[in-house]
Amino acid sequence: MLRNKLLTLLIPLLTGLLACEQAFARLYDDVIDSGYIRIGVYKDFPPYSFIQDGEPTGIDVAIAREMAEGLGLELQLHWIIPDEGLEDDLRNNVWKGHYLDKDEDNPLAMKQLADVMLRVPYDKAYAYKQDSLGYLINEHVVMKAPYQQERWQVAYDSKRLKAVRTVAVFQYDPIGVEVDSVPAFYFTSALGGRMRNMTHHYASPRLAFSAMQAGEVAAVMAMQSEIDWLLQQANDPQYRLAENSFPTMGKQTWDIGIAIRQTDRQLGYAVEEVLDRLIRSGEMGALFAGHGVRYTKPAFYQVAEEAATTN
Template sequence: MWSSRLGAFLLGCACLLAPPAQAREYDDVIASGYVRIGLYRDFPPYSYLDRGEPAGVDVEIGKRIARGLGVRFEPHWITPDENLEDDLRNNVWKGHYLDKNDEQPLVLKRLADVMMRVPYDRDYSYMRDSTGEVINEQVVMFGPYQSESWQVAYDSEKIDRVSTMAVFQYHSIGVEVDSLPAFYLTSGFQGRMREHTRHFASVPEAFAAMRRGEVDAVMGMRGEIDQQLAQVASGRYRLAENGFPSMGKQSWDLGMAIKHSNRQLGYAVEEIVDGLIRRGDMAQLYRGLGLHYALPAFYRDTAN
């Protein structure tokens, strides 16, 4: 017991004394010949490994960013922490001493040069803590590249049509455990859908259960649902038409994040991504992966 306590004490001392990981500036990235793109691991269809190779729409965008910079693409895999602020701190501006996937836990985990799939939301970017300090002051969130939303897919042999969530008072629906849809379906509407809500480890697992006849529908992010429908390639499973009353924000824009001191890299990346969107390359990339593409609000507003 004494030796374990001593080890924990020494580890804590090492963590306190070690300097924070250094974010690489634009010139460092170009000189190195590669850019580290921060991607959430095991998160299809956005970023995951397919037969050992990085795959997903964020991976493809990362490769195009690297190509635009004239450097090599290098994935920086992110295991989600308790919240997004932790993910930004651990992967964009400070680093983490206790990375469970690191064989050398006393060595700071390397930082991503650019992190993908970060909310592009002014209120979140400038959110303050109880003392009035800006929580994400070390981070710049920029470059919206996609609008995401919630979606329901259903088995048309079990349900004729889903135009309202009221049908799930009588039909079962699968959701990812601890997700916003799980909370919405079990807590809203005076709990009338709670007993028909089934929880799964992921949206793909929920969709597999629907194919086995265990649930009649699945709710998840539009991209997750699109990927599952593309893999099934059957008219039996369809997209619902309904909205989600009392859910609050039902669609949101996604962008990227860099450390606040590395704006030059951010400007270069933003220009590349902006070109992809305005030329139609981004929409084509999504379509090529069987995914629906929705423009972020910034581009919808400027188009009007």
């Protein structure tokens, strides 16, 4: 009798665990057979992915639509809430899931994860990063298919600054940065810390830009695409692009690509083919331009074009 009672309790639990496993184990054939693809994009992250007038919009949302259409599938967006770091985001949204993120229809199972995640830095050193024991930190994911090159950019208030040819001006005039970001670290440590007191921290680049419009700071530093979009939204010639020069900063440009589960490289190849077509045809550049943002091809395409021009 006791054995039967235990089995009665265990069967639903095992069923739930199996459902949890199946929820994030969709391979290429599963995706194609289902008729839809779940693409992960960051929540409330303009100009890449956000909600406007009740509808999903942004550069990465547009790219996701092109990817789904290129594969002949329906698009389902998987909204990502950033955790403490990229490793957490990859674990929670691509290969494992968060134990608190449950499926509403099956409380014992985690929600289905993204089949593909966008806006992942494409960096081989990071991809093969090891822990203290020599194990790969990102062994469960593959980062590939770079589709954009990103960089840092400063925008400034031309009524307060005639030009920004060097960051040294921010020893005397305040600049706004996103809290806990690379620009925040840079401006509080570069030049021997002489810009620290003039560095103002905000929860997002949008709030930093609003602070510039309100006269709190003379400039803002964020990613180029964010700055381009904010300038386009402001539509005011008073706010201008600075001449980028960030001595001792280290890496100032990087490629952006996708992440998939290590067990489903076939889906990655299919998505990569769609992105490659968009880049080579010029459609990717037009897509960025449609959002008021400059587009720079990833390093691979730049090198290939330079080689073709040389030959």
